[in-house]
Amino acid sequence: MPRRSSRRSASSRRALASLAAALGALAFCLGPSAAVETPQATTHTVVMDAVSFTPGVLTVKRGDSIVWRNQDPFPHTATSSAFDSQSIAPGQSWTYTAKTRGEFSYVCTFHPTMKGMLRVQ
Amino acid sequence: MRTFAVVTAIALGLVAAGAFAQAIDDAQIAHIVVTANQVDIDAGKLAASMATSPEVKKFGQQMVTDHTGVNKQAVDLATKLTVTPADNPTSQSLKAGGDKNVANLKTLKGAAFDKAYVDHEVAYHQAVLDALDKTLIPGASNTELKALLVKVRPAFVAHLEHAKTIQSSLGK
Helix, strand or coil: CHHHHHHHHHHHHHHHHHHHHHHHHHHHHHHHHHHHHCCCCCEEEEEEECCEEECCEEEECCCCEEEEEECCCCCECCECCCCECCCECCCCEEEEECCCCEEEEEECCCCCCCEEEEEEC | CHHHHHHHHHHHHHHHHHHCHHHCCHHHHHHHHHHHHHHHHHHHHHHHHHCCCHHHHHHHHHHHHHHHHHHHHHHHHHHHCCCCCCCCHHHHHHHHHHHHHHHHHCCCCHHHHHHHHHHHHHHHHHHHHHHHHHHHHHHCCCHHHHHHHHHHHHHHHHHHHHHHHHHHHHCC
């Protein structure tokens, strides 16, 4: 009995290995065409100037990057529940890659009147 | 009452700037801008070290950071334009008002300090905004100087709104 059971599981393993190989080959074939169909990630810029975010509302796709560029003579942040740039010095930038779909209202923690919205589709 | 007197003095100083609008040139405007920022930096430094409320302390430090940044930009522009900021009665009035405010604040402690500082910040930023709108921006001849004043104006608005929010929270 033990020998038969062992043979059966060896045969199951071979079947699984074949299936895995077949799936691997399928993935390899689909891979390039799937990559072609995926839209290219885009980089968007939000300017921090005159104590405001421009554009104030930005809609992006998941995987896109957003660059916040501080053109004011003092530091700002872009802070939400999903991301936090920390202090961005004058003339400096901070980049975030949108990972999660949703609507994220954000503020500059130094200037509470400075508000923006990022929509990730 | 002393706070009110100091605020009134500053407001009158800036209103006086309006009265001399036609006589103010770019060198004097540059001096007024630098002085107005410095006055708020001095008060902010005091608040950052003496305020009791963490919010007021943080706001004081924010004023130091922001107005130092604005001043650097103003000085850089004046240097680029080879304009030497010229002292004038408005700058002197601002400086005297600022010194008086700091002297008054130094006599206060705890919640009284916080309230006096924030009340003054509200009145001061409002007075500077009025001066920007009525005197400094219309009076600036050089386009780059005028553009700088327009660009920094929203910072004064943001500070005013922030100070008002703190002012109302202190009253509760």
